[in-house]
Amino acid sequence: MVQILQGKDITLAQLIDEFGLQLADDENFFSEWRYDLPELSDLEKESLNEVKAEYLHLSKYPILEPVVKMVVLSPLLRLAGFYQPPFYIASEQEVKISSEDE
Known part of the structure; x- marks a missing residue:
């Protein structure tokens, strides 16, 4: 079966x-x-290998989106230069929801 x-x-x-x-x-x-990719420096290769190792370790267990953002996405964006001009980071607008109970 x-x-x-x-x-x-x-x-x-x-x-x-x-x-x-x-x-x-x-x-x-x-x-x-x-x-057709540009050559990576030794420091970039080392950083990418660290991100890979950390992700592979954590991916064996249930992980939520904020952890993936912190461990994988943030270092990759930094290495790619997305925190430098002309780029900028904008966060989501805060939304407050309230309801009245009896």
Whole structure:
């Protein structure tokens, strides 16, 4: 009998344990992403490897969007120069919701 699992009810750590999933770390995997790219400095490569390692560690467990933003997105935006002119960061406007109870 086939067991059906809902995605929301299982973690990556469980899939690794139960099915022996392994990370495909072959540099030729999705090789089309590597064409005509500028050369990275050693510091940039080191920073990207740190972000990758931190994400791979945390992704084994349930993580919420704010953690992904903090651990992955923010360092990538910094490395790409999106915190420097002519770019700027704007946050969402605060929305207050209230309701009257009896």
